[in-house]
Amino acid sequence: MNEKVNNELNMAAKLLEMSLEDVQTKWSSIVSDNSLDLNIEHELKLGLTLFRQWFTGMKAVKESGKENTGGGLVKTGFGIILGVEDARDYEAYSRDQLVAEYMRDRNAAFNAGKFAYADGNAGDYTISQIMNGELKERKWTKELPESKMEVDGRTIIPIDERKVLPWGGENPQFGYPRPASNWRRNIHFVGEVEGGTPQYWLISAKNDTARDWNVKANEYLFIDLIWDSEKNAAYPVKDTLANVVYNSQVETPRDTSTMPPMRNLVADMLRPKVTGLVNLENYHNTVQSLPAKERIVVTDGNVTNMNMNPNKTGNRTLFISDLNADFSYEDGGYSSTPCWVPPHIDIDFGIGSHVMILGRTSQSRNQETGELRQCSINVFGVIVLDKRGNPVNVQDSGEQYSDWL
DSSP states (O other), X not given: OOHHHHHHHHHHHHXXXXXXXXXXXXXXXXXXXXXXXXXXXXXXXXXXXXXXXXXXXXXXXXXXXXXXXXXXXXXXXXXXXXXXXXXXXXXXXXXXXXXXXXXXXXXXXXXXXXEEEEEEETXXXXXXXXXXXXXXXXXXXXXXXXXXXXXXXXXXXXXXXXSBOTTSOBOTTTTSBOOSOOEEEEEEEEXXXXXXXXXXXXXXXXXXXXXXXXXXXXXXXXXXXXXXXXXXXXXXXXXXXXXXXXXXXXXXXXXXXXXXXXXXXXXXXXXXXXXXXXXHHXXXXXXXXXXXXXXXXXXXXXXXXXXXXXXXXXXXXXXEEOTTSOOBTTTTBSOOEEEEEOTTSOOOOOTTOEEEEEEEEEOOBOTTTOOBOOOEEEEEEEEEEEXXXXXXXXXXXXXXXXXXX
């Protein structure tokens, strides 16, 4: 167990006059109920935060002399999901990197402890791996880990070769097989928690919740999460998806008629992220060195073109323009910004519609000339401000944009 965690559990047991075993059981429950991966720094910190909240509550109950009645870490929020990013399996990326290393120099990758060989047949495998510079071989009669791969005629198992985690702590998974998947997804939400002040929240989902996220955007709803108002962060629990309730479905819906229009709500909550299309490249240059979660952009424009045929990543393309910008007959009309729209976002509007876009900017170079292309937007939310017509395929400019990540 991590030394810091062990010290805090011992301290809590002493102050609460509980057995260390009971406190450890509570810690294990927090980790399990919230599907925490303690190898990831922010998840370890989240686990400690939840444990400390439990400790604070238990200590207050103990000092008051009252019986503990529980009190959950999970609270109900009310608001609107503005955007949903694509789910990403980070282990899939790691496996692709490992295969590339294996094909380039398998001996170097093996000696670095990045994978183990599994030779033999079901029920009678020989596992070979390098740990601390030494070759270790052993018999294995159980099923192989789900992360196993067949590469160039051999069965290999990806191994966590990190002795030390990024923040300096000892890695308890060193030398063990890596998991088969590690799904992550970010969801952007504006709302309040149990009557508090409305604000913007970044919901960080993982594992099955991230992969299976199916909550509607742009519709008022009640959602149960663990909330951290200081960090504008929220975290799903194992029952989050099952317990989502849309305001339109409850017997007595909450009155939203006094809520500000969606455009105003988003602009107020995400004001530092709002920029006009004419300033998009300057904005991109300002934020491109920031972490991905901070490189959000909110802008709006009119749809001047669209391509509903999915590209190789499944995205459709919207082209939006600022109709207040100058029009050039010689250069082809309004300057339009390509917006890559993933499959999970419904496009039910047509050319001429006024839309607000929530996304992340990107900019690539022309491989032939080396010149920067215009900025584009990887979209994870669309709010229709003025709907016109229905989606159609209109002939595009013929230019191929390849900067979708």
